[in-house]
Amino acid sequence: MLDQDTKVHDESRQGEAFAPETISAQTYSKKFYIESYGCAMNFNDSEIVASILNQEGYGPTRNVEEASLILLNTCSIREKAELTVRKRLTEFKKIKQSTPGLLVGVLGCMAERIKGKLLEEEKLVDLVVGPDAYRSLPALIAEAETGQKSVNVLLSREETYGDISPVRLDNNGVTSFVSIMRGCNNMCSFCVVPFTRGRERSRDAYSIIKEAEELFASGYREVTLLGQNVDSYYWTNDAGTETITFALLLEKVALINPLLRVRFSTSHPKDITDEVLYTILKYDNICNYIHLPVQSGSTRILQLMNRTYTREWYMKKVARIRELIPDCGLSTDVITGFCTETEEDHQDTLSLMEYARYDLAYMYFYSERPGTLAERRYKDDIPEAVKKRRLAEVVELYRGHSQATMEKEVGKTFKVLAEGVSKRSDADLYGRNDQNKVVVFPKENFKKGDYVMVKIESCTSGTLIGKAVY
Template identity: 65%
Template sequence: MEKIIQDIDILDRNSQEAMETVKTSKEENTGQKKKLYIESYGCQMNFADSEVVTSIMKDNGYDTTSDFETADVVFLNTCSIREKAEQTVRKRLSQFNKVKKEKPEMTIGVLGCMAERLKDKLLEEEKIVDVVVGPDAYRDLPKLVETAEDGLKAVNTFLSREETYADISPVRLNSNGVTAFVSIMRGCDNMCSFCVVPFTRGRERSRDPHSIINEAQELFDQGYREVTLLGQNVDSYKWSEDENNKAWLEKKEKKGEEVQVINFANLLEMVAKISPDLRVRFSTSHPKDITDEVLHTMKRYENICKYIHLPAQSGNSRVLDMMNRTYTREWYINRVDAIRDILGQECGISSDMIAGFCTETEDEHQDTLTLMDYVRYDFSYMFFYSERPGTLAAKKFEDDIPLDVKKKRLQEIINKQQALSLERNKLDIGQVQRVLIEGRSKRSDEQLQGRNSANKVVIFSRENYQKGQYVNVLIEECTTATLFGKVVS
């Protein structure tokens, strides 16, 4: 069981719904007076937010450190999507507070989704943090830290309907110098009954496309060769001057010019046109919103990666309705068929699956397994249902599936995915695939690793190749998680 989970976790780190991971801030010494330490938990959006936070703090007199014991300010950027993430954060906070007893001038802050949900408990009941800041209030952090240093309660969890941090240039943390995240929107309007995100991140709002293009262009000019466009639901990206820039709209109207609405397909194309050597990925897609226009745009540009993370959550229409996913099994299959028809069988598809949602029957669980057989996912993120306080499901439904049944069903889903991953990877053997080198393999300094267009890790001999290069690799072997090959001309 442990080996299976490990293999599946290695497969992909580009999912919005990925298992909890931790990232610490880099060491930077530019002569600033104070030190910031920051850790991120949960999804890529949290990692991207931490880069925004670091930029804000850097502009206010902070360098970063990789050792929290030397920091003046310690931030945990948190996730509430699963119970395990919150437990991990609490353990980490207890470690920080042990250091704070010897160093009382240290300021500890909790940011992000957990901050939004548990602000009163963290600040007043448990008194284990000094600062609590929600995802839309990061500009206020320097002032809030000063407030905490004066011994006062420092909290701002206000959810904005406008904030996108479009004007802030993120500080890239733990960057490999090759791949980077670019946030294109914030919040979520989908009220999935199991999810806390709409309550912790607020309503959807799309970022100015010009700022997105500028950021991606700057990354390319700095040597980055892949950007991942991030949003809770990228397919609902929509930006127009009439909604986002009233003054500009008035000028357009006076001239009698039409107002252009930029959707996600348009944005994808704009980013792809920066350079054919800049790879473009995105995450996450919602099955109800992904369009044929997006798929045709992906087909038209070779540098838009042929990989889609398309969370299903369940293979049964009744359960999907209870989850308020707003699509049926049949609709989901229709979207998968469109992906295969337009982009071909080689397009990578991954998913999220929840085992043991409220009232799920054994037959409905089998529907999830048969959906997996139909789609033949390259990889998936799989969990048993964990009730989250404040969600619609917690308010409306009883969490009535016994834990042992949840675990049994989850194991069956994991076993199914392991077999499918191996099957899909075997299809790559004998193919020559273009791989972007990201750095050394974690297992050997004599090997390099990168990813192919379908987001699969490829390992090959180091020789004289360097990260940031594209190489053509003949795939010779595979495991459930990784492809192995050799570079060819």
């Protein structure tokens, strides 16, 4: 049976503890343990939190038993994530009962929405901190150490954490995220992000460039520019004499060094302009890969979702991308069973997927989230069994497309950035090509961080398999 979330070829991890191998266990007198859930923004936020805590004498640990502070960086996008976090908090409550002085805190998107339940009704946590309040963590921890419950979930119209250098908690030394903006203005009716992360604000462009430069100087060879809606990035300096759009920012990061590969995520279809596409086309080190969430193939459902485009408009955008960048990798998000969705609406989604033939897809059945516009306006009236059946059909169609797409790559040669040793064999390395497809090849004399030309000899539905060519 399909779970609520079906993520095919999803490289993100849920609820994993992070701590860099490079920080000595003896460096800090106090230890914090952090688990992150949800989107890449949450994982990046955990690195900002780690930087703030380092300044207060806390070092990260992967061992919860040696921590004096346990933090869960949470997600409210889907119900499953919240249920998982509650289960983990219950487990930590048991540890807390036998560990005097241990503090447990919740960060991120769940913080504001259910702070009362976590603090008072269920008494699961000592502190609750929203996404814009991480600078207040030291004061909140000090308050919690006195036995008081500590809360700061205020949203900000200015906070970008642009001056904080993140501690790379889950680093492979090769790829990293760089946050360029926070919040979202789109108000999609199914989404809670505008209410948990606030309005859009763009980070100082030169702080972004500096962070990317420092990563490259430290040996990193790929950065992903990150935001809820990166394409709407728009920064003006204090004097009002310089304005930088997303296309210009993309160019400035690409110009740092030809060996620095650049990706970005996530895009809203309405904001992918020709200017952005031409910038991708202009620079070899900007990857030919775009995440373009469609959510539904039905114009009627898209209107209920407040996505601001029609089925036909989206298809023209896909055509334009393929016209300018023929080999561009394309990924998407799909939600089945949104309010009032009919079989005809569902068939529209399947037919649009046939048209786009995505390289990668993140597929879910609809989960009503408290506080969203959809919860207030519409009835969640599609039976769960129908949602799951439609999701199964979407997944089956996608998997067929993915297999066919991968098979087309056999015999081709790609430039691959080696990211590390393959999980299946120490004799192999893995990395990704320009289109974000995973490639596995014999290690030979190569190491992570190397660019390797790999000829593809075979494939699975999710992996290209080849050998280096010289």
